[in-house]
Structures are given as C-alpha cells and as structure tokens.
Amino acid sequence: xxxxxDVTKHYGSRPALTGVSFEVAAGEVFxxxxxxxxxxxxxxxxxxxxxxxxxxxxxxxxxxxxxxPSRVRRRIGLASQETALYEVLTVRENLAFFGELVGLGRRSxxxxxxxxxxALRLEPLLDRAALQLSGGERxxxxxxxxxxxxxxxxxxxxxxxxADIETRAALLEVVRRAAGDGAAVLxxxxxxxxxxxxxxxxxxxVDGRMIAAARVDDLVAAHGCCAVELSFxxxxxxxxxxxxxxSVDGSVIRVDTPDPVRAVPLIISRLGVLAGSLCGVxxxxxxxxxxxxxxxGRRFVSESVDVSAA
Amino acid sequence: MSARRSLAIARNELRxxxxxxxxxxxxxxxxxxxxxxxxxxxxxxxxLSGHPHxxxxxxxxxxxxxxxxxxxxxxTGFLFFRDHGWKTWSRxxxxxxxxxxxxxGKALPMVALGMLQIAILFAFGAxxxxxxxxxxxxxxxxxxxxxxxxxxxxxxxxxxxxRTTQQLNALGFLGATLxxxxxxxxxxxxTLPGWTxxxxxxxxxxxxxxxxxxxxxxxxxxSSVVVPIIxxxxxxxxxxxxxxxxxxxxEPKVGWA
Numbered sequence: 001x002x003x004x005x006d007v008t009k010h011y012g013s014r015p016a017l018t019g020v021s022f023e024v025a026a027g028e029v030f031x032x033x034x035x036x037x038x039x040x041x042x043x044x045x046x047x048x049x050x051x052x053x054x055x056x057x058x059x060x061x062x063x064x065x066x067x068x069p070s071r072v073r074r075r076i077g078l079a080s081q082e083t084a085l086y087e088v089l090t091v092r093e094n095l096a097f098f099g100e101l102v103g104l105g106r107r108s109x110x111x112x113x114x115x116x117x118x119a120l121r122l123e124p125l126l127d128r129a130a131l132q133l134s135g136g137e138r139x140x141x142x143x144x145x146x147x148x149x150x151x152x153x154x155x156x157x158x159x160x161x162x163a164d165i166e167t168r169a170a171l172l173e174v175v176r177r178a179a180g181d182g183a184a185v186l187x188x189x190x191x192x193x194x195x196x197x198x199x200x201x202x203x204x205x206v207d208g209r210m211i212a213a214a215r216v217d218d219l220v221a222a223h224g225c226c227a228v229e230l231s232f233x234x235x236x237x238x239x240x241x242x243x244x245x246x247s248v249d250g251s252v253i254r255v256d257t258p259d260p261v262r263a264v265p266l267i268i269s270r271l272g273v274l275a276g277s278l279c280g281v282x283x284x285x286x287x288x289x290x291x292x293x294x295x296x297g298r299r300f301v302s303e304s305v306d307v308s309a310a
Numbered sequence: 311m312s313a314r315r316s317l318a319i320a321r322n323e324l325r326x327x328x329x330x331x332x333x334x335x336x337x338x339x340x341x342x343x344x345x346x347x348x349x350x351x352x353x354x355x356x357x358l359s360g361h362p363h364x365x366x367x368x369x370x371x372x373x374x375x376x377x378x379x380x381x382x383x384x385x386t387g388f389l390f391f392r393d394h395g396w397k398t399w400s401r402x403x404x405x406x407x408x409x410x411x412x413x414x415g416k417a418l419p420m421v422a423l424g425m426l427q428i429a430i431l432f433a434f435g436a437x438x439x440x441x442x443x444x445x446x447x448x449x450x451x452x453x454x455x456x457x458x459x460x461x462x463x464x465x466x467x468x469x470x471x472x473r474t475t476q477q478l479n480a481l482g483f484l485g486a487t488l489x490x491x492x493x494x495x496x497x498x499x500x501t502l503p504g505w506t507x508x509x510x511x512x513x514x515x516x517x518x519x520x521x522x523x524x525x526x527x528x529x530x531x532x533s534s535v536v537v538p539i540i541x542x543x544x545x546x547x548x549x550x551x552x553x554x555x556x557x558x559x560x561e562p563k564v565g566w567a
Contacts, residue, residue: 045400050400050404070406073405078404080400084397084399085397085398087396098401100318101407102405129329145401
C-alpha cells in the first residue's frame with residue numbers, strides 16, 4: 001500500500017532524511033520509532049504529499065505522491081502531532097466539514113460521525129465547541145477526523161502525544177481495528193509500549209536514516225540484549241567490574257551481560273562502599289528498548305504521559 | 311478543481327464567521343456608524359464642487375463602501391492565517407481539496423460578505439440619509455462587484471507574501487486606510503494636494519470612487535463605469551497573479567491561535 005524508495009530531504013544544508021526506504025502492506029501497522037528530530041514528521045508529511053522529497057519516490061496504492069498528490073490525498077487519513085481543529089465549531093461540525101471534504105454524502109457522513117463518536121467516546125460531546133474540550137477529548141476528535149474516509153493509508157504522527165491513558169487505549173483500539181479492516185497504518189511514536197501493543201512492524205529512524213526495519217520479534221531476536229544500568233548522581237565512580245563488559249554514558253554505568261539477575265549482586269559487591277552513592281539499578285531485558293540501545297548506543301527516551309497536555 | 315469542495319470550504323467559513331462575528335461588526339456595522347458622521351462634512355464639500363442639491367450621503371455612502379470594502383483584504387488573509395493558528399492548514403491540504411479549491415472556498419464568502427456590506431450600506435443610505443441614486447443602479451453593482459473581488463484578491467496576495475498575522479494586520483488595515491485616503495474615499499480628492507491627485511489613479515479606491523461618483527452624483531450613463539471596471543479588473547488580475555506566483559502552500563506561517 002505504501003512504498004518509499006530512497007527518500008531524501010534537506011532543510012537548507014541540514015539533512016532531515018537520507019535514503020529512507022520501506023514498505024507498508026495493507027492491514028499492517030508500521031511504527032516509525034525515533035527520538036525528537038529524527039525525521040519522523042518530515043517523512044509523514046512527504047508520504048501525505050504535503051511536501052516533496054528532494055529525491056526518491058513515494059507510492060501510495062501505486063500512485064506517485066509527487067506526480068499525483070490529489071489522488072494520493074483521497075486515499076489517506078492524516079492526524080498530525082498537533083491537534084488541528086476549528087476551535088469555535090462543535091465536534092459534530094468539525095467532523096461534518098472534513099467528512100464533506102473527503103466526499104461523504106449527507107447520510108453516510110452522519111452515519112460515519114455516529115460510528116466514530118461511539119468508537120472514540122465522543123457521543124456526549126458532539127454539540128460542544130472544540131475549544132471547550134479537554135486535552136484528551138480534543139485528541140480523540142483530532143484522530144477521529146483522520147478516520148472519516150476509511151482511508152487506505154492512515155498516517156498518525158505521534159497521535160497519542162500528551163494523551164491520557166484512557167484516550168491512548170481508545171486510540172490504539174481504533175488503530176488496531178482499522179488495520180484489521182485492511183488499512184495500512186504508518187504510526188510515528190515516542191512510546192515503545194504502544195509499538196508492542198499494536199504488534200507493529202518497526203522502523204527505527206535516527207538522524208534521518210532508517211537504521212532498522214522489521215517485526216518486533218525479529219528485531220529483538222537479532223539485536224535485543226540484556227544489561228544492567230547503574231545510575232549515579234553525577235559522574236560515576238571508577239569501579240573494577242572484573243570480566244564484566246561495562247561502558248559509561250553520562251551518569252550511568254551500563255554493564256552488558258547475558259544474565260543480569262545473577263550479575264546484579266556481583267556488581268553491587270564490587271561497588272563496595274560506593275554502592276551508597278547509587279541512585280538506581282535497572283535491568284534491561286531483550287526488548288525494543290534494548291534493540292534501540294544496541295543499534296544506537298543510547299537508550300530510547302520516551303516522553304512521560306502528560307494527561308493535561310493536548 | 312471541485313465546486314463541491316470549494317462550497318464546502320465556503321460554508322465552513324460562514325459557520326466560523328457565525329460563531330465569531332467580529333469581522334461582521336467591522337465590515338457591516340462600522341460603515342453605518344461612520345456614514346452619518348461624515349455626511350454633514352461632505353455636504354459642504356459637494357456644494358463647493360458644484361453639486362448644490364446633493365446630500366452628504368451621496369458622497370459619504372460610496373466613500374464608506376470604498377473605505378470599508380477594502381478591509382475585506384486583511385479579513386480574507388485572516389481566514390488563511392487562522393488555519394495556520396489552529397493547525398488546520400495541513401489538515402486542509404492533506405484532504406482531497408486542491409489549492410484552488412481552498413483559495414476559492416475562502417474567497418467566495420468574503421466576496422459575498424463584501425456585496426452584502428454594500429447592499430446594506432446603500433439601503434441604509436437611501437432609507438435614512440437621503441442618498442439619491444441619480445443614475446442607474448446596475449453600473450454601481452457592477453463596479454462594487456469588481457471592487458470587492460479586487461479587495462479579496464489583495465487579501466490572498468498579502469497572504470502569499472506575508473509570514474505572520476501581525477504583518478497582515480498592520481499592513482492590511484494601514485494599507486487600506488492609506489489607499490483610501492489617496493483614492494479619495496476619506497475626503498473628496500478635490501480637497502487634497504495636487505501630488506495626491508496625480509498618484510491617486512494608482513489606488514483601486516480611486517477608480518471605485520470615480521465610478522460611483524459619476525453615476526450617483528453626476529448622473530453619467532452606464533458606459534462611464536466601463537473604464538473604471540476594466541482598470542479594477544486589471545488590478546484584480548495583477549493581485550491574483552501575485553498570489554499565484556508567491557503562494558507556497560507548504561510555507562509555515564504564524565497565525566493567531
């Protein structure tokens with residue numbers, strides 16, 4: 001459904017994307033994972049035909065996004081990172097307007113609004129102005145608009161950022177259902193647990209480069225690692241950990257070990273009196289987090305859940 | 311381009327306008343307040359310029375039409391900048407609506423609003439301020455329509471060239487006021503310095519004032535508005551051309567949220 005081939009984009013002299021290639025099949029959720037500034041939003045906007053790449057091609061349902069952006073836009077549903085709503089209009093009016101734009105007739109529009117309002121728990125809010133909604137409610141409306149035309153390709157750019165837990169759960173359920181109905185989903189996110197919940201294929205984007213793209217299980221099998229992380233308040237002390245392979249990253253000593261549970265007591269005993277200056281000990285199991293660590297040399301920093309933000 | 315999508319966008323703009331009617335107050339009510347205030351002053355000027363039987367409204371109403379009509383330019387721009395402020399711009403662009411659909415959809419309600427403004431102003435003038443339409447009404451309607459289109463085209467061109475709502479606000483309203491003064495919509499051109507009269511034809515306002523004055527005050531035939539209409543149409547075409555050449559839909563703009 002979506003094919004990106006060698007997509008490159010610069011802002012001035014700064015490269016935003018370099019040679020990015022990937023595919024998303026119908027019914028597949030492709031999670032685009034990467035830190036801030038990795039190029040996720042740029043990639044989503046290129047796929048949505050909102051801006052052209054400097055080079056490379058993007059095809060949606062076989063249609064070239066640069067050559068025929070209008071046809072591509074009829075096949076996509078986009079929810080950008082920032083909520084995009086007509087603030088003085090009601091929830092129903094927002095949905096109805098965008099429904100009209102995507103070509104839904106009066107009856108099918110009304111039916112679709114009811115359907116989405118039920119799925120995203122917007123029913124009691126339909127006649128309330130967008131500016132009177134809470135952060136989570138705004139986020140649900142924002143996402144609902146992207147689903148109006150039952151798009152072949154859903155583009156969700158950090159769609160759950162700032163959403164409360166309840167909103168997040170509802171959104172993930174709707175995304176899962178859309179994929180189950182055959183939509184391809186490009187889901188850019190900061191949250192590793194969402195990727196696992198969605199059972200998604202993962203593309204890891206770092207500094208504009210897609211450094212890995214595979215199913216979560218395959219990535220974990222290939223690159224997952226076990227480690228123990230010791231956090232200190234400030235520069236970690238020099239410690240002799242014997243045969244254990246350790247590296248220092250800021251205030252953290254990371255010890256790579258195939259058996260972290262056994263390693264922890266050993267490490268603590270080696271620390272001796274210095275153990276008193278420990279701020280925390282974390283055991284890393286093979287997971288997306290450890291995959292990211294292996295591939296990039298740094299931990300993936302997810303944003304904290306902020307229930308008040310929109 | 312799709313008429314259905316343009317109309318959907320136009321209807322949406324009217325819905326937003328209904329919820330936030332301040333532009334309606336400025337465009338529809340303010341000229342009605344200003345016209346009687348200026349009427350008495352203009353009456354004296356009209357007598358001096360050889361129209362002893364004219365009422366002040368014979369000048370004040372067209373003058374307010376021309377002055378406030380050009381405020382459509384910044385208000386048109388606000389429709390675009392507001393979408394940037396509310397982040398709906400990308401959402402509009404990601405919809406099947408083409409660039410032309412979006413521009414036409416936003417321009418249509420402003421043209422309709424401009425014509426409504428003029429209709430209300432003339433009706434108010436005729437009913438309460440003794441406005442006498444000595445010539446035919448149709449030429450005035452024709453001039454008004456082209457003038458309104460010109461103001462809206464200026465709004466789209468300003469949107470294409472400016473980056474922030476603050477710029478649009480300052481340039482739009484100050485520019486409209488300045489051009490209104492140069493074009494003879496604030497005070498009769500005959501009372502302005504000679505150099506002003508020489509540059510006046512560079513302002514669309516001058517041609518709108520000239521046409522309405524010819525018809526309303528001097529009872530000239532309908533053909534007298536042909537040249538002003540052509541000139542205003544050329545102005546409109548130039549601004550549309552500027553808009554088309556300069557408008558970059560993917561350019562970020564700073565709008566008031």
